[in-house]
Amino acid sequence: MSSIVLLLVVALVSLLISRVATVALTVTGLPRAVARFQARSALTGAGFTTSESESVVSHPVRRRIVMGLMLLGNVGLATAVAGVLGGFLRADAGAGLSRAALLVAGLAVIYVVSKSERVDRSLSQLIAKLLRAHTELETRDYDRLLHLAGEFSVKETAVEPGSWLDGRTLGELRLHDEGVSVLGIVRPDGSYVPVPSKNTSVGRGDSLVVYGHDDSIAGLGRRPGGPEGDAMHQNRVKALQELQTAEDDRPGS
Numbered sequence: 632m633s634s635i636v637l638l639l640v641v642a643l644v645s646l647l648i649s650r651v652a653t654v655a656l657t658v659t660g661l662p663r664a665v666a667r668f669q670a671r672s673a674l675t676g677a678g679f680t681t682s683e684s685e686s687v688v689s690h691p692v693r694r695r696i697v698m699g700l701m702l703l704g705n706v707g708l709a710t711a712v713a714g715v716l717g718g719f720l721r722a723d724a725g726a727g728l729s730r731a732a733l734l735v736a737g738l739a740v741i742y743v744v745s746k747s748e749r750v751d752r753s754l755s756q757l758i759a760k761l762l763r764a765h766t767e768l769e770t771r772d773y774d775r776l777l778h779l780a781g782e783f784s785v786k787e788t789a790v791e792p793g794s795w796l797d798g799r800t801l802g803e804l805r806l807h808d809e810g811v812s813v814l815g816i817v818r819p820d821g822s823y824v825p826v827p828s829k830n831t832s833v834g835r836g837d838s839l840v841v842y843g844h845d846d847s848i849a850g851l852g853r854r855p856g857g858p859e860g861d862a863m864h865q866n867r868v869k870a871l872q873e874l875q876t877a878e879d880d881r882p883g884s
Contacts (some may be wrong), residue, residue, distance in 0.1 A: 646744075649674050650751075652700050653760045659693050659717035669693075673700035785814070785842045788852035792835040795860030796852060802829030809867035811851070847871075 649670050656666035669687050687693045790796045796804060800807055801813055816824040819836035833839065841848050847867055854860045 645674060645678055646682050647754075648700065651758050652696055654755055655686075655696050657842050659690060659696075661687075661693070669697065670700060673697040700803060756835050779872050782845050783843065784845055784848065785840065785847055787817070787840050788839050789849060790833055790835055790837045790839065793856055795854035795864070796833050796839070797856065798833075800830055800832050801827055804833070805864075806841070806851075808871070809843075809864060810842050810847050810871045812843055813839055815840040 649667075651668035652674070653663070653667045656670060661738050669684065672684075687697055760818070806813060814825075815828055816827050816831065816833065817838040817840065820823065824831060839852070843849065854863055
């Protein structure tokens with residue numbers, strides 16, 4: 632019985648460690664989904680090699696977090712496997728079946744808890760509070776702050792030659808009127824223009840880093856030039872105005 636309890640405790644502790652690491656990685660700038668995947672990958676020793684993994688190992692703080700997860704994962708897994716095998720080998724057939732049933736039930740409960748959004752939200756808030764109190768990390772969940780889990784996104788859209796964006800300034804484009812914020816511009820030579828002003832020009836080969844509703848930024852870089860593009864812009868402006876009017880008319884607003 633003690634071996635089953637040991638495994639369940641290790642599973643719970645591993646879940647908690649994974650959540651702590653997810654919040655810590657999110658603080659360093661990783662999107663929440665990427666941070667969760669990298670934390671679980673490191674804790675289990677899966678070792679996926681992706682461009683996201685490269686962004687982790689090239690960052691000193693993220694690298695330290697992942698190294699700690701690898702160490703804890705190896706120690707915890709070895710302890711749990713050794714304990715469970717010892718318990719099952721010493722038990723008779725009847726006791727072995729009952730322990731297996733208890734193990735499956737315990738793991739099922741842990742799985743359900745791990746999938747609970749309420750538990751995830753409460754645990755993440757608690758972890759962030761503890762990190763703020765005891766570390767120098769700036770604990771902010773930017774996915775939730777910007778509502779990136781819903782219908783809003785931060786995307787990089789390339790300016791195609793002859794498109795509606797090509798050869799104009801941000802002031803002329805008035806993207807903000809249709810609910811799109813330009814966070815930065817990546818020039819063809821790789822240079823970056825942070826927080827561009829209304830006088831900043833946009834041209835072919837540029838990539839705009841934009842934030843907004845998915846419908847607003849979809850196909851923005853390919854929007855046709857001329858009157859057709861202007862009409863699409865006005866339609867998006869009108870749609871945003873109607874949405875804002877509906878929000879203003881809601882009871883209690």
